[in-house]
Amino acid sequence: MTNHFATHRPLLMGTSWMITADHPLAARAGAAVLESGGNAVDAAIAANLVMTTVKPHMCGIGGDLFMLIHMAAGGTVEALNASGRAPASATLEAYRERGYRHVPETGIHTCTVPGTIAGWQAALEKHGTLGLDTLLAMAIPYAQNGFPVYPELVGILKERQDILKASGAAGETFLPGGEIPRVGRLMVQPQLARSYRMLMENGPDAFYKGPLGEALVAHSEAMGGFFSEADLARHTVEWETPITSDYRGYTIATQPPNSQGIALLMQANMLATRDLAAMAVDSAELVHLMVEAKKLAFVDRDAHVCDPAFHTIPIAEMLSPARAGNRIGLIDPDRAANGYDAQDFTRGGDDTVYLTVVDADGNAVVLIQSLYEAFGSCEMVPETGMVLHNRGRGFSLDAAHPNVLAPSKRPYHTLHPVMILKDGRPAILLGTPGADGQTQTNIQLAIDLIDFDADPQQANEAPRWRSNPDGSLMMENRFPEKTIASLKAKGHDVRVVEDYAEIMGSSQVITIDRENGVLAAGADPRRQAYAIGK
Structure with missing residues (x-):
């Protein structure tokens, strides 16, 4: 291991x-x-x-x-x-x-x-x-x-x-x-x-x-x-007022639509129903669950996220605990799903x-x-x-889609900053570039920090995966061979990439320890991110 x-x-x-x-x-x-x-x-x-x-x-x-x-x-x-x-x-x-x-x-x-x-x-x-x-x-x-x-x-x-x-x-x-x-x-x-x-x-x-x-x-x-x-x-x-979800005593806040930030919250809501800390941090069991939750969240994201000035977005329903419970119940623990219809709005954008x-x-x-x-x-x-x-x-050029191009309309946006609060005050600040990979990297960071007690630098450097619209699953080669083999056996189309792959983002984290008065920061070595403090 x-x-x-x-x-x-x-x-x-x-x-x-x-x-x-x-x-x-x-x-x-x-x-x-x-x-x-x-x-x-x-x-x-x-x-x-x-x-x-x-x-x-x-x-x-x-x-x-x-x-x-x-x-x-x-x-x-x-x-x-x-x-x-x-x-x-x-x-x-x-x-x-x-x-x-x-x-x-x-x-x-x-x-x-x-x-x-x-x-x-x-x-x-x-x-x-x-x-x-x-x-x-x-x-x-x-x-x-x-x-x-x-x-x-x-x-x-x-x-x-x-x-x-x-x-x-x-x-x-x-x-x-x-x-x-x-x-x-x-x-x-x-x-x-x-x-x-x-x-x-x-x-x-x-x-x-x-x-x-x-x-x-x-x-x-x-x-x-x-x-x-x-x-x-x-x-x-x-x-605007951020949209939020509770996660293990924290509140995750992010940008409302036309940003894709809601997809991060949908993933968090589903994963909050499972005891992730009971799973090994780099196990096939955990990666499979997170990847399948991402697929379900992206189906809803692609169906609904657009400029809310032009189309009503059912935010409350998309973030409801009942929907999270129903959606994660669709996941087969032994098999990767390939039946979800997800429209690829991003086609790149890293x-x-x-x-x-x-x-x-x-x-x-x-x-x-x-x-x-x-x-x-x-x-x-x-x-x-x-x-x-x-x-x-x-934008979509499908006239029937909520995100269809229209004059003076804002397009669907991959960009979404993230602030995680404790008792109403910032505790964890995080984010990354990466288009479709942004919510995926951010949920991995949040789980490493909250469920597995990683520090900011550990969370930034941990091996990372990215699930793509074509059904492939990119995984850095630092994951155990056993994990990769098990995911392939579950039906994932795994593509192993280099150890610190640039496609996986350029994430950064600051944590605020109010009890001890300490700020801690980590920056991703995959690109050129750096931190400075005093």
């Missing part, structure tokens, strides 16, 4: 503040804000801004954003939805006239209004102590002077080089001279730095009502897209960044931001350095 909770990195602990982020330069930026007296919201946005520069394939000002925010003085958790809507002229008929059966993977027709900039501003206006201009200044040097290219970015550039070259501005920026930059070479983005300066001077209006937005609309018109200046001017964010922060006053933030797939739509607005996301891929 392997040691399921062996780690390569030490557990990081502190007593004042803690931050984790998907790149060490981003974690450093957030830490600098905390050291200088900024709060958790300020630090989170500082880290996110740096990541929009140093992780240009995963996030950016052309993407979307979700946050969960707990301000200690108020005592509640708020959910910020800064996802964008489809353009007003983006009708189902318009897509069908262009011959689309699905929203395309790349190009201007896969873009919705970027919501990130408005999200940063809304969070800072309501809960921050610093201005967006101050925080943007932390990202500009990495855009203007460059940052060192790293192996993960080189790999993505190799995959996307033909599309990026064909797109024009994106290829010129990320493939200078038409070549893939070597590891250690500086990547500079002067046009992005100029856009940051416009935002510093004029705030979000520089985009939603100003020259950056005008440039987007002009590019859209040149490419036969649907954007208008009115689409950008109408964009709004929403402050390019997202996650971060979490706790400050010295006990304020807590979890933030997740994305372009969706690698370099999003692969459309860069000329002269701006802004890559547009491809979140329109979350």
Whole structure:
């Protein structure tokens, strides 16, 4: 039997503040804000801004954003939805006239209004102590002077080089001279730095009502897209109440639809009916139960999750204990099911960044931001350095489906931050990139932490599985051979992957021990996540 909770990195602990982020330069930026007296919201946005520069394939000002925010003085958790809507002229008929059966993977027709900039501003206006201009200044040097290219970015550039070259501005920026930059070479983005300066001077209006937005609309018109200046001017964010479920004395809080967060809660509800701690942590019995619960949750997710402004979502029924009991009762302990009909809305989308922060006053933030797939739509607005996301891929083009494309509608979103509360206050902050894999990684983290008493670093490094829409089950090769063989015997189509597979996410965890006044953090070595604390 392997040691399921062996780690390569030490557990990081502190007593004042803690931050984790998907790149060490981003974690450093957030830490600098905390050291200088900024709060958790300020630090989170500082880290996110740096990541929009140093992780240009995963996030950016052309993407979307979700946050969960707990301000200690108020005592509640708020959910910020800064996802964008489809353009007003983006009708189902318009897509069908262009011959689309699905929203395309790349190009201007896969873009919705970027919501990130408005999200940063809304969070800072309501809960921050610093201005967006101050925080943007932390990202500009990495855009203007460059940052060192790293192996993960080189790999993505190799995959996307033909599309990026064909797109024009994106290829010129990320493939200078038409070549893939070597590891250690500086990547500079002067046009992005100029856009940051416009935002510093004029705030979000520089985009939603100003020259950056005008440039987007002009590019859209040149490419036969649907954007208008009115689409950008109408964009709004929403402050929402998180959806929650109880799990063994804790309360799991996450983003309501149009986010897929409800799928995490449905999995937790089903698994709460079983004594997981009585099973071996890396046993076929436990993995089988969790995978089958995921399949059932995803059937409901794919049938119902959409923009609630357009279709009523039966959230209470989906999260009811009775439904959880009925659904888990469908699981055959000896056989993998293959009869559930799950529509694959995601078809990829592993390019997202996650971060979490706790400050010295006990304020807590979890933030997740994305372009969706690698370099999003692969459309860069000329002269701006802004890559547009491809979140329109979350829509269905099935006219009968609740998530069907419609003008001014938000698509189904894989993004969902997670905050686990104890007695109404944050106890565990966690999350990960990974599209369909997000709820799967998050439930594995939660169970390792709560049911098996793992520490944050152990939970992040533990061997991981991921169940795919095609029925395959990816498992890291650190699972025992006996477990893998038993799962195959149950009918699972197991695909063994490398020991720390990038496809399994880039998870991060902060735990808050209020009795002893200790913060502990763990960060996933599968990509570049790092934690800094004091």
